[in-house]
Amino acid sequence: MRISDLVSKVSVNNFSKLETFRQNTDKIKIGIMGGTFDPIHYAHLATAEFIRDKYQLDKILFIPSGNPPHKGNVTDKYDRYNMVMLATRNNDDFLVSDLEIKKSKRSYTVDTLKELREIYPNATVYFITGADAICDIENWKDVEGNFKLATFIAATRPGISLLRAQEKIEKLKRKYSANIISVYVPSLDISSTYIRDQLREGKSIRYLVPESVGKYIDENKLYQYGDE
Ligand SMILES: Nc1ncnc2c1ncn2[C@@H]1O[C@H](COP(=O)(O)OP(=O)(O)OP(=O)(O)O)[C@@H](O)[C@H]1O
Numbered sequence: 001m002r003i004s005d006l007v008s009k010v011s012v013n014n015f016s017k018l019e020t021f022r023q024n025t026d027k028i029k030i031g032i033m034g035g036t037f038d039p040i041h042y043a044h045l046a047t048a049e050f051i052r053d054k055y056q057l058d059k060i061l062f063i064p065s066g067n068p069p070h071k072g073n074v075t076d077k078y079d080r081y082n083m084v085m086l087a088t089r090n091n092d093d094f095l096v097s098d099l100e101i102k103k104s105k106r107s108y109t110v111d112t113l114k115e116l117r118e119i120y121p122n123a124t125v126y127f128i129t130g131a132d133a134i135c136d137i138e139n140w141k142d143v144e145g146n147f148k149l150a151t152f153i154a155a156t157r158p159g160i161s162l163l164r165a166q167e168k169i170e171k172l173k174r175k176y177s178a179n180i181i182s183v184y185v186p187s188l189d190i191s192s193t194y195i196r197d198q199l200r201e202g203k204s205i206r207y208l209v210p211e212s213v214g215k216y217i218d219e220n221k222l223y224q225y226g227d228e
């Protein structure tokens with residue numbers, strides 16, 4: 001099967017997963033995993049699964065950014081979205097939303113959270129971030145709005161000082177009356193930057209991303225050897 005056929009099959013499955021989910025969202029707990037996912041890797045998946053299990057969330061909704069606010073040159077949004085679909089297709093608790101990739105303007109989390117509130121009015125929303133992202137949240141659009149609309153779950157991340165992140169989280173909680181849960185997640189020292197660098201140097205990324213994602217990268221010639 002060609003990867004393009006696979007992706008359209010996965011899209012159909014995802015659509016029906018989302019629709020069934022939409023009809024049963026009374027009082028459920030949704031974890032939102034937002035990201036550029038350039039590309040998605042096992043640390044994203046393992047972090048989401050760990051948090052889903054620990055906080056007994058009903059579903060994790062992956063939302064790839066269309067036009068990420070704080071990142072310049074990123075891979076085509078449909079390629080990043082397709083890779084997220086492939087990486088999550090075997091897990092019924094993982095869903096993928098195209099809310100942000102459908103937008104042509106920059107995608108801001110506060111706008112996404114407002115839309116999610118309309119779509120799932122009775123759900124409790126948890127926004128999952130790595131410790132690096134939560135430390136930067138005061139640079140996001142409408143920081144207070146973000147904290148009003150969701151509880152944030154900040155996961156530890158290798159390379160980010162736990163002490164510094166916790167100090168920052170305590171300050172944010174006081175300043176904005178924010179609901180932030182800081183959680184230790186068993187470490188996986190993987191980043192999309194590292195994966196892109198490996199590929200551009202012609203090195204292996206096996207076991208860093210799901211096989212389907214590795215195949216998609218190969219077939220679509222993403223992050224090629226020697227690319228800038
Ligand atoms: N290894 C990791 N451990 C915990 N959280 C992570 C890890 N990698 C990414 N995240 C979190 O996942 C979310 C989406 O991350 P993103 O798509 O930007 O991946 P990234 O690996 O940080 O990418 P890049 O290296 O391109 O900056 C962010 O909240 C980020 O903090």
Ligand SMILES: O=C(O)c1ccc[n+]([C@@H]2O[C@H](COP(=O)([O-])O)[C@@H](O)[C@H]2O)c1
Pocket residue numbers: 033034035036037063065068069070071107108109110133139140141
């Ligand atoms: O809304 C903002 O201003 C904003 C600024 C930076 C990052 N975010 C969100 O934070 C999540 C992680 O972002 P990133 O850049 O680490 O992939 C993703 O969902 C982004 O949309 C949001």
